[in-house]
Amino acid sequence: MTTKQLLSGNEAIARGAYEAGATVGTGYPGTPSTEILENFVRYPDVYCEWSVNEKVALEVAIGASLAGARTLVTMKHVGVNVAADPLFTLSYIGIKGGLVIVSADDPDMHSSQNEQDNRHYALAAKIPMLEPADSQEAKEFTKLAFKLSEKYDTPVFIRSVTRLAHTNSIVSHSKPTNRPLPQGFERNIKKYVMIPAFARLRHLEVEKRLALIAKESNELSINQTEINDKKTGFITSGVNYHYLKEIYPEATILKLGMIYPLPVEKIKKFCKIMKRVIIVEDLDPFLETLIKAMGITNVQGKKLFPLTGELNPDIIRGSLSTNKSSPVSINIDIPNRPPALCPGCPHRQVFNVLKKLKLTVSGDIGCYTLGVLPPFSAMDTCIDMGASIGVAQGIEIASNRKKKNTVVAVLGDSTFAHSGITGLLNAAYNGRHSLIIVLDNGTTAMTGMQPNPSSGETISGNPTIQIDYHKLGESMGLDQDNIREVNAYKEDEIEKNITKLLTSEKLSLLVIKGLCVIFKTRRIKQLKKGK
Amino acid sequence: MNKPVNLLMVGVGGQGIILASDIIALAAIKAGYDAKKNEIHGMSQRGGSVFSHIRYGEKIYSPVIPEGQTDILVSLEEMETLRWLKYTNKKTKIIYFKNEILPANVQEYPKGIEQAINKSFPNVYIIKPEELKEKISSPKYLNTVLCGFLSNFLNLSKGQWIAAIKDKVPKETYELNLQAFETGTKLKT
Numbered sequence: 001m002t003t004k005q006l007l008s009g010n011e012a013i014a015r016g017a018y019e020a021g022a023t024v025g026t027g028y029p030g031t032p033s034t035e036i037l038e039n040f041v042r043y044p045d046v047y048c049e050w051s052v053n054e055k056v057a058l059e060v061a062i063g064a065s066l067a068g069a070r071t072l073v074t075m076k077h078v079g080v081n082v083a084a085d086p087l088f089t090l091s092y093i094g095i096k097g098g099l100v101i102v103s104a105d106d107p108d109m110h111s112s113q114n115e116q117d118n119r120h121y122a123l124a125a126k127i128p129m130l131e132p133a134d135s136q137e138a139k140e141f142t143k144l145a146f147k148l149s150e151k152y153d154t155p156v157f158i159r160s161v162t163r164l165a166h167t168n169s170i171v172s173h174s175k176p177t178n179r180p181l182p183q184g185f186e187r188n189i190k191k192y193v194m195i196p197a198f199a200r201l202r203h204l205e206v207e208k209r210l211a212l213i214a215k216e217s218n219e220l221s222i223n224q225t226e227i228n229d230k231k232t233g234f235i236t237s238g239v240n241y242h243y244l245k246e247i248y249p250e251a252t253i254l255k256l257g258m259i260y261p262l263p264v265e266k267i268k269k270f271c272k273i274m275k276r277v278i279i280v281e282d283l284d285p286f287l288e289t290l291i292k293a294m295g296i297t298n299v300q301g302k303k304l305f306p307l308t309g310e311l312n313p314d315i316i317r318g319s320l321s322t323n324k325s326s327p328v329s330i331n332i333d334i335p336n337r338p339p340a341l342c343p344g345c346p347h348r349q350v351f352n353v354l355k356k357l358k359l360t361v362s363g364d365i366g367c368y369t370l371g372v373l374p375p376f377s378a379m380d381t382c383i384d385m386g387a388s389i390g391v392a393q394g395i396e397i398a399s400n401r402k403k404k405n406t407v408v409a410v411l412g413d414s415t416f417a418h419s420g421i422t423g424l425l426n427a428a429y430n431g432r433h434s435l436i437i438v439l440d441n442g443t444t445a446m447t448g449m450q451p452n453p454s455s456g457e458t459i460s461g462n463p464t465i466q467i468d469y470h471k472l473g474e475s476m477g478l479d480q481d482n483i484r485e486v487n488a489y490k491e492d493e494i495e496k497n498i499t500k501l502l503t504s505e506k507l508s509l510l511v512i513k514g515l516c517v518i519f520k521t522r523r524i525k526q527l528k529k530g531k
Numbered sequence: 532m533n534k535p536v537n538l539l540m541v542g543v544g545g546q547g548i549i550l551a552s553d554i555i556a557l558a559a560i561k562a563g564y565d566a567k568k569n570e571i572h573g574m575s576q577r578g579g580s581v582f583s584h585i586r587y588g589e590k591i592y593s594p595v596i597p598e599g600q601t602d603i604l605v606s607l608e609e610m611e612t613l614r615w616l617k618y619t620n621k622k623t624k625i626i627y628f629k630n631e632i633l634p635a636n637v638q639e640y641p642k643g644i645e646q647a648i649n650k651s652f653p654n655v656y657i658i659k660p661e662e663l664k665e666k667i668s669s670p671k672y673l674n675t676v677l678c679g680f681l682s683n684f685l686n687l688s689k690g691q692w693i694a695a696i697k698d699k700v701p702k703e704t705y706e707l708n709l710q711a712f713e714t715g716t717k718l719k720t
Binding site for chain 1: 543544553556557560565566567568569570571579580591592593594595597598599610611613614616617618619620621623634635636637641642643644647648651652
């Protein structure tokens with residue numbers, strides 16, 4: 001009997017990995033990807049970890065795969081930037097146990113700092129990419145991705161987007177396939193050691209493999225055509241397929257499940273029988289560029305649709321016809337309801353102080369990014385995870401050195417572990433005197449309370465180490481007096497320490513400690529339940 | 532039933548919108564329908580606006596309700612009702628909690644919302660949370676009260692609703708949730 005369940009795209013990817021026999025999952029939390037690993041860890045006989053960042057997650061995954069385990073790696077779109085270094089070489093060395101990488105993109109930036117289109121990574125790194133359209137496909141495509149990975153000795157991307165990740169739709173379960181027992185690592189230096197001489201040979205293999213996959217993509221049932229008329233045909237993929245069907249249930253569509261490499265013959269055949277072909281895709285003209293490069297001339301795409309934001313049924317309809325709905329309108333000004341730091345949040349006090357002291361604040365990614373909004377308005381830059389520390393150093397270098405130090409870097413505990421530590425080491429090594437403030441609330445709050453190296457527990461709830469900031473700072477040559485820990489709720493203590501450390505001619509690390517309030521409440525409840 | 536049922540549930544982070552919409556979507560699949568449910572969370576966990584699209588019917592394509600096609604707009608906060616009007620039409624039923632939650636840094640709550648809504652829509656149902664205080668054990672069950680109230684308008688059986696609640700709520704709160712659901716079914720329609 002098959003069971004039917006409502007699953008989110010993220011839950012379905014986790015289920016797919018389980019059914020495909022994957023036994024290892026790594027990743028770094030990031031909306032909209034986070035729930036994949038949180039669900040995967042619940043399956044029996046599965047090892048999962050929150051790695052400190054996406055690069056490490058991918059490197060651990062590579063090791064697991066080379067030792068024979070089927071492995072799932074998850075991250076949000078900007079996380080792939082962090083993992084890009086091992087990614088491109090992984091494409092050369094290939095895999096042993098199937099290796100599937102989920103890139104969860106965020107068109108429209110529901111909770112991201114940019115809306116980059118990660119389909120370009122498939123093209124650039126020469127890695128096949130599948131794009132599911134709903135939860136059932138998310139599960140099936142994940143299973144197929146593991147199969148293709150092992151068949152062609154390649155990592156495979158699953159591209160998800162926010163609307164897929166956070167939409168629940170019906171999924172029917174099947175039995176998990178046999179989990180192969182990892183046979184362990186076997187030496188193969190020409191395949192796994194990428195010195196130039198070996199890498200040149202591997203690049204040839206990558207090109208050969210891509211050609212084979214491209215050929216098979218013409219036969220893959222996930223690239224499907226629905227032909228109803230020959231006047232206008234659409235080429236699309238992912239959730240946009242459903243938007244199209246919503247407004248034109250009878251549309252003629254070539255729905256691409258594999259968006260790289262493309263099924264060239266199938267596309268050529270489709271375009272040949274159509275008078276006009278319209279490509280419906282979010283963000284960049286990715287499919288459009290590749291299809292036009294096939295010499296096909298009767299296609300249109302971004303000429304009709306916006307280059308920014310996500311598409312939806314209304315935008316698609318609006319771009320293709322002049323029919324508009326006439327909604328009810330009420331003329332009352334409704335104030336915006338922007339997200340804000342929670343009442344009682346331990347980050348509030350430090351931002352009060354930073355505002356009061358009129359400091360230049362080099363910020364970072366996390367809840368505390370909200371310190372940029374009123375009433376604090378106390379953040380001046382925010383670029384990517386860990387950038388706060390590097391950017392503060394740059395400002396310090398370019399500013400008048402004799403001027404009083406007025407720059408501070410602010411980042412959270414998870415972000416510090418993610419890529420702050422290397423920034424701190426750089427500052428220490430190059431003799432900077434900036435003040436680095438770590439806001440340690442004991443958890444990765446923004447994405448929903450994932451543990452990290454400052455939490456003292458792992459994704460499975462097992463106890464583990466907690467960063468010792470004093471020892472860490474000291475090992476990088478910081479003076480003990482320039483490493484301080486302060487209670488997040490003692491505003492005057494915070495102010496006193498910031499003022500004092502800013503006058504220091506040396507690099508300083510101020511750790512402000514206070515448990516996230518949501519996390520604390522949850523903990524108290526668990527304790528009451530006796531967990 | 533060829534036309535899908537479109538339910539848009541809106542409010543403020545922390546009001547239990549996600550759980551309520553999970554229950555509705557699950558009740559719909561228990562009734563044999565195709566269903567999709569979509570919400571955006573992330574930064575909205577920090578007190579921002581939250582919304583959830585729930586659609587069910589014979590076959591559901593888009594997880595997002597097209598503009599103007601909402602059958603029922605359910606709001607757990609008064610002014611949030613207005614933020615999503617582009618998804619409504621004249622026939623949309625409006626159900627909302629008479630609840631005022633000021634956004635951070637806003638001093639004054641917008642005025643005249645109730646009158647404006649009553650003027651614009653023929654089918655408006657206002658639920659006053661304080662009148663429910665004695666009937667439910669805690670305000671955290673208001674979302675299940677809402678499910679009970681909605682059951683008066685949707686073609687799902689009581690058994691399907693109850694099965695969905697049982698699947699979705701923590702075991703130890705099941706009885707209290709059921710009581711809240713019953714309370715909701717008896718509110719004036």
